[in-house]
Amino acid sequence: MANPRSETVLAMYDFMQGFERTELKVKSECEEMVVVASLLDCFGIIKKDTFLNDYTTTLNIPGLIEPTTIFTNFKLGVEVPGGRDLWTQMRTIAHEKMHARQISSGVLVFDARYLESPYRAWYESHAFIVNCEMDNWRWGPGAMPDPDLLAARLKSYACKQVDIDQAAATYKRLQWTVKMGGIVSESFAALKPFLDTEGAYIREVA
Numbered sequence: 001m002a003n004p005r006s007e008t009v010l011a012m013y014d015f016m017q018g019f020e021r022t023e024l025k026v027k028s029e030c031e032e033m034v035v036v037a038s039l040l041d042c043f044g045i046i047k048k049d050t051f052l053n054d055y056t057t058t059l060n061i062p063g064l065i066e067p068t069t070i071f072t073n074f075k076l077g078v079e080v081p082g083g084r085d086l087w088t089q090m091r092t093i094a095h096e097k098m099h100a101r102q103i104s105s106g107v108l109v110f111d112a113r114y115l116e117s118p119y120r121a122w123y124e125s126h127a128f129i130v131n132c133e134m135d136n137w138r139w140g141p142g143a144m145p146d147p148d149l150l151a152a153r154l155k156s157y158a159c160k161q162v163d164i165d166q167a168a169a170t171y172k173r174l175q176w177t178v179k180m181g182g183i184v185s186e187s188f189a190a191l192k193p194f195l196d197t198e199g200a201y202i203r204e205v206a
């Protein structure tokens, strides 16, 4: 089994700049993210330390964070013990580029709506399907996470149960399309030519 090389991860990011252009910063090194973390904690969406250490976040807040920036909880292309492995980093970038596309289709709408549970569930479910497509591309359909377990992850985004149930239904529908050989997300569609060439050495299924 071949694991991604660091230069592949970096090249993938550069390639995805052609899909949605973003800045890239390490979250824990950014003062403004400490402010955002406190705000999210106040809204009851996520605990401050969890947000800073456990999650990568993509934001565009007019007047505060521009252009759209991906704040990672890892240094891209660098694997550290207990940290994100390089495949997880690739999936994370593809996921966050999907958020960048959601943002560029209406940034103010995204910021305002992300604070509401049903929209948050919608945005996340349409970004986590990118992770499913990545796993399916590399390992095959059996590697895609169970839709109910995937939807349950939205609990840590403080989504309401009704929205989590809706997300589970969305995953079931979209995963079926992926299993049938379809491409669901714009992010994966943009990335696939890179995976099929420069990333081909890490693929486990024909």
Ligand SMILES: [Zn+2]
Pocket (backbone or CB within 6 Å): 095, 099, 124, 127, 128
């Ligand atoms: Zn997300």
